[in-house]
Amino acid sequence: MSSSGIEGPPSRGRRAAGSGTRERILAAARAEFAERGYLAASVRAIARRAGVDPGLVRHYFGAKSDLFAAASGIPAQPERLIAAVLAVPPEQRGEHLVRTFLAIWDNPPGRQRIRALFASLTTQPAELDRFREFLLKEIFGPAVAASGGRDQELRASLVVSQMFGIAAVRFIFEAEPLASADVEDVIRWVGPTIQRYLDPPEG
Amino acid sequence: MSSSGIEGPPSRGRRAAGSGTRERILAAARAEFAERGYLAASVRAIARRAGVDPGLVRHYFGAKSDLFAAASGIPAQPERLIAAVLAVPPEQRGEHLVRTFLAIWDNPPGRQRIRALFASLTTQPAELDRFREFLLKEIFGPAVAASGGRDQELRASLVVSQMFGIAAVRFIFEAEPLASADVEDVIRWVGPTIQRYLDPPEG
Numbered sequence: 586m587s588s589s590g591i592e593g594p595p596s597r598g599r600r601a602a603g604s605g606t607r608e609r610i611l612a613a614a615r616a617e618f619a620e621r622g623y624l625a626a627s628v629r630a631i632a633r634r635a636g637v638d639p640g641l642v643r644h645y646f647g648a649k650s651d652l653f654a655a656a657s658g659i660p661a662q663p664e665r666l667i668a669a670v671l672a673v674p675p676e677q678r679g680e681h682l683v684r685t686f687l688a689i690w691d692n693p694p695g696r697q698r699i700r701a702l703f704a705s706l707t708t709q710p711a712e713l714d715r716f717r718e719f720l721l722k723e724i725f726g727p728a729v730a731a732s733g734g735r736d737q738e739l740r741a742s743l744v745v746s747q748m749f750g751i752a753a754v755r756f757i758f759e760a761e762p763l764a765s766a767d768v769e770d771v772i773r774w775v776g777p778t779i780q781r782y783l784d785p786p787e788g
Numbered sequence: 789m790s791s792s793g794i795e796g797p798p799s800r801g802r803r804a805a806g807s808g809t810r811e812r813i814l815a816a817a818r819a820e821f822a823e824r825g826y827l828a829a830s831v832r833a834i835a836r837r838a839g840v841d842p843g844l845v846r847h848y849f850g851a852k853s854d855l856f857a858a859a860s861g862i863p864a865q866p867e868r869l870i871a872a873v874l875a876v877p878p879e880q881r882g883e884h885l886v887r888t889f890l891a892i893w894d895n896p897p898g899r900q901r902i903r904a905l906f907a908s909l910t911t912q913p914a915e916l917d918r919f920r921e922f923l924l925k926e927i928f929g930p931a932v933a934a935s936g937g938r939d940q941e942l943r944a945s946l947v948v949s950q951m952f953g954i955a956a957v958r959f960i961f962e963a964e965p966l967a968s969a970d971v972e973d974v975i976r977w978v979g980p981t982i983q984r985y986l987d988p989p990e991g
Contacts, residue, residue, distance in 0.1 A: 706961070717963050736973075742957060742966040743977055750953025754945060758909070760920050763945040770939075774946055778981045 610635045610642055614656040619711070623653060623718035650723040657716070658698055661689050663723045670724075671731055678728060679780025683772050686748055691768060696756050703757050720745060734785020743782040751775055813838045813845055817859040822914070826856060826921035853926040860919070861901055864892050866926045873927075874934050881931060882983025886975050889951055894971060899959050906960050923948060937988020946985040954978055 613634035617626045628649050632639040646652040650663035666685060673681045690699050706713045725741040734740075751771070754763045763771070816837035820829045831852050835842040849855040853866035869888060876884045893902050909916045928944040937943075954974070957966045966974070 738965045739969055746953035746957040747950055750949035754949040762941045766942055
């Protein structure tokens, strides 16, 4: 509605250089993760690809897990997320995990991201492998390992199975009544399931 | 290897008529389910589309649920499946359901079918709706209803979420260690989860 005739893009002076470096690091990270997988990729190799110092990568993005999240459009910092899970008493971690993931997913951009992720997982097996390595190594593996006991890897993938099922039914397929169930009801029902997979099995 | 020169297809005399009728009924069923959804479709309307008597449809395929299964390539008879579930004591039904579904899926044609189903579910929302109506109305709904208590629809869709998550991780994504875990271990872990969703909630 302005009559000044100023309609060009805003000035991009100083900001452009910094954002160019960030983008170069993210592009290098995507290439490195795609080529080597999540576990074998290293911050050092990503820095080399981007032509910057590894310290600068850590300065911008933190740990490898956080860089993976940023490069994948995941709106969470995995290091903080798992630290927050481990900070609550062991018997409350199932509920805490469900609450955390529902908060990440349960909003329009979260739903959009999980749908895009789901579509790419079903068509690009390599991306699925990277994502699975990341989830098990950085989130669900440490959550189970903190409780100890046997069958840790199996228990971590059972956690993935229930969380994935909830995400699919509630956010992708949007099947009622789970799609619009109160978030506290979902937490009350699913929290104990996750808790049982986290807890060390008896015997 | 015969030298008789007889190389045409085998005789299709009497069998052809029967199999033609079956195919016509299945095609009519697919059209009716696609047009009206699972719940609104009727055996009577399917018979009309196929130009046969409703009794003949029931003679060939049994209940509407069994006809849906046949038309969808599902290798199970839902009426028998749910009858078998309800025949075991209530506290064993979770384990029984997990065992039954793993048996249906855990073989090469089963895996192939579930992958094809999954692919169509992610690209054809209408097919997803039909399939969900079918599962909730004929399998998981009755299994939960038999236990009574509140939140029956939510509990049925929680059962779906865990069964779907297991199917996705074990058979579609084939993520280890769940992909090759011993079937008895999977039943031991997941059975109690399903059982908790089936059981009436306290309070």
